[in-house]
Amino acid sequence: MRVLVVGAGALGAYYGSLLSKAGHHVHFIARGNNLVALQSKGIRIVSDIDGFELNHVEVSERVPDSFLPDIALVTVKNYDLENALEICHRIGENAAILTLQNGLWAHEAAAHSFPDNLILPGLTYATLTLEDPGVVRQCGGKPLIQFGSNNGITEKVNFFAVAFKESGINTQVSENIHVNLWEKFSFICALSSVTSAFQSSIGSIRDNPLQWNSFCEAMKESVGVARIYQPDLPNDLLHIHLENAKKLAYTSRSSMLDDLLKGRKIELPWLSEDLILRAKKVNFLTPMTLSLVKSIRESNVA
Structure with a gap:
């Protein structure tokens, strides 16, 4: 599975790293000091549950022309969402878009920008902190992702859920995500x-x-x-x-x-x-x- 992670802060780096560690082709979008750190040192997850290091990750400021993801994980804060969705305009209409922002509007904004794509409104319960660029600390219980679809629980929704679970991500598919x-x-x-x-x-x-x-x-x-x-x-x-x-x-x-x-x-x-x-x-x-x-x-x- 090809995965685009838009926003390699604590949330994106953590979930993206688990997917990459499981063998999926993951490309991270980052900027500033975080971009430099990921390019030079990769990602380190500090955790009592599943700490590990990825010494090499694919990362850039923009989506490469040759990278067409199956799913895009949008993990930026709400105030950066518009820029993140602009970056996603190069992913093609076959990619699903999973929004994990706090609040209620991110999936609506994604649906407005990408009317032909499968939008997966989602949320996460996780205690994650970006201690330093490229270094994520996970505390407390195992993080959880919940997501669903306005079109119901389709075969494609279940495909992503299985891929996440097999990557060690605690995942729940919701029949009423709203x-x-x-x-x-x-x-x-x-x-x-x-x-x-x-x-x-x-x-x-x-x-x-x-x-x-x-x-x-x-x-x-x-x-x-x-x-x-x-x-x-x-x-x-x-x-x-x-x-x-x-x-x-x-x-x-x-x-x-x-x-x-x-x-x-x-x-x-x-x-x-x-x-x-x-x-x-x-x-x-x-x-x-x-x-x-x-x-x-x-x-x-x-």
Whole structure:
């Protein structure tokens, strides 16, 4: 299988490396220091589960004319998605496109740009950090990819799922991926906004009654909006989310907070600000989320 990985950050480097290690023909798209590191040293995965090194990888800034992938994994952050899709315009209409961004809009943007391609809306649960260019640290449990298709579970969808599983990737094919996307979206909106607004880990927030109350209120709002758009979500989703938040490692925090503290762009427009816009369309009030977003936007770091 020929695989194009658009964005060789933590997510793309990790999943792309597993596919390459399993014998698939993988080409990475990278830029800047990451491009230089991959060209010179390859990729190193640091993990208690499946750490390994790839001393040589195919990598460039653009898709080579001769490389026609079977599937493109788009693993950039939301703010780089338009550029990533522009890069993908050279892949041909036979390639499937798997989007793994946080939020709800990436697969829609891909479908708009590639109406003739198979679009696989997807998500991932993974604790991955790019420690240095070309060096990815994986923590916690085994990362998971979920994806589906607007056309149902077709033979081609199953083909990719089997290829991923045989490469050591924990993979689930979903019959209703949009429910799964909203389930994750509702959780990550609260987690990212609260940890970023207070610039604290989830453990520190749990220890602070006022901050934990803010988290609970933000989660109520995000779940409330999600259930309007996706009635098939579990009835006890709020309870599930809060219990999962209690189980997170004390030092866990959102990638948005990491980006804030490092002076990078943040995904707020595609997470909590998107939630607020969708809430307004259905006349659902989100005062806590509005307050958290205002705090983040007023932050000296932001």
